[in-house]
Amino acid sequence: MSHQQPSPSPHRRQTTRLGRRTFLRAGLAGLTAGATSMTWGPSAMAHTDLADAEFTVACRTEESFAECARPSGQWNWVGVSSCKLRYRTGYQGPNLADKPALGSHPNVTTFPFNGNFKGLCNDWAKYLNQVVRDVRSENIDWVGSAGTFACTSGQHGTGSAFDLTRINGTGNLRVDMNRHWRPGQSRGHRRRYLGVMASCRQYFRVVLNGWHDTDGTHGNHIHFDNAGSTTRLAFRNEPNARTDVTLVQVSARLLGINRNIDIDRIWGPITERAFQDLRKAFKIDTLPSPIGNRESTYLFLDLIARTSLGNFAAGDITYSDLSAGDDVK
Numbered sequence: 024m025s026h027q028q029p030s031p032s033p034h035r036r037q038t039t040r041l042g043r044r045t046f047l048r049a050g051l052a053g054l055t056a057g058a059t060s061m062t063w064g065p066s067a068m069a070h071t072d073l074a075d076a077e078f079t080v081a082c083r084t085e086e087s088f089a090e091c092a093r094p095s096g097q098w099n100w101v102g103v104s105s106c107k108l109r110y111r112t113g114y115q116g117p118n119l120a121d122k123p124a125l126g127s128h129p130n131v132t133t134f135p136f137n138g139n140f141k142g143l144c145n146d147w148a149k150y151l152n153q154v155v156r157d158v159r160s161e162n163i164d165w166v167g168s169a170g171t172f173a174c175t176s177g178q179h180g181t182g183s184a185f186d187l188t189r190i191n192g193t194g195n196l197r198v199d200m201n202r203h204w205r206p207g208q209s210r211g212h213r214r215r216y217l218g219v220m221a222s223c224r225q226y227f228r229v230v231l232n233g234w235h236d237t238d239g240t241h242g243n244h245i246h247f248d249n250a251g252s253t254t255r256l257a258f259r260n261e262p263n264a265r266t267d268v269t270l271v272q273v274s275a276r277l278l279g280i281n282r283n284i285d286i287d288r289i290w291g292p293i294t295e296r297a298f299q300d301l302r303k304a305f306k307i308d309t310l311p312s313p314i315g316n317r318e319s320t321y322l323f324l325d326l327i328a329r330t331s332l333g334n335f336a337a338g339d340i341t342y343s344d345l346s347a348g349d350d351v352k
């Protein structure tokens with residue numbers, strides 16, 4: 024499977040013109056999501072995830088559904104009806120340390136979802152598709168998953184969590200969650216994985232991934248959930264906000280801010296410096312900090328997502344570009 028590097032220049036104008044509108048939509052959605060204050064509680068962090076694909080299969084039986092109060096809603100698409108979901112049934116070959124296998128996603132698959140959570144998933148997929156269109160001039164073709172509902176405690180038990188395994192574009196975009204974050208993969212592949220992570224965090228507060236892997240099972244998928252809430256939260260730097268700490272550290276490392284930064288999920292002076300340098304590079308350092316501010320959070324994450332999915336460095340797409348682009352029309 025070939026992974027052609029995108030060329031930054033041809034789509035730059037389109038990126039900047041459309042980006043502002045996307046941000047404004049994201050900001051509006053944030054405002055209308057309500058002001059309910061939700062803590063980053065233990066239910067979200069004490070996440071019991073799917074141990075492996077076999078467990079998902081075991082749980083996707085009628086007996087299990089009956090015992091586990093399977094959600095009534097079922098969908099085989101996310102975002103728009105043409106963007107199909109596919110179950111990851113296994114891998115395309117051996118999973119070697121120096122060459123992790125790509126997932127196999129042979130069939131369109133129907134998954135049970137909690138209705139409110141499905142709405143958030145649709146918003147996320149539409150947003151990610153907009154970014155992919157802007158920076159790569161393609162759309163998302165299909166989305167791979169290792170499951171939404173399972174007989175387990177935590178958000179999967181109510182169909183309110185999503186295990187993301189693949190994003191496939193209509194062009195050359197291939198982001199495989201088992202392979203592309205790992206050391207040894209090209210910077211471009213790792214950036215695109217980071218871009219997907221950042222897009223998830225726009226809508227979900229808990230985004231477990233290869234670098235933020237609470238129980239050793241997230242090297243092959245990105246888990247996201249919102250602890251049962253539809254409220255989108257501002258960026259955090261508290262000790263338990265490790266999704267956000269990870270995003271800052273990985274962004275600093277892959278986008279050219281600090282290539283040697285440790286991804287240790289601890290917010291110390293080096294991470295604080297990287298965070299401020301990212302804000303400066305994006306030209307949002309004169310706006311309110313994303314810490315605790317939703318509008319700034321959506322902008323910060325939007326810039327990480329666009330920069331990463333376009334395989335740019337921090338500063339190649341900035342807030343001033345987005346603002347100027349809005350006037351071009």
Ligand SMILES: [Zn+2]
Pocket residue numbers: 072073179184185186246247
């Ligand atoms: Zn999960």
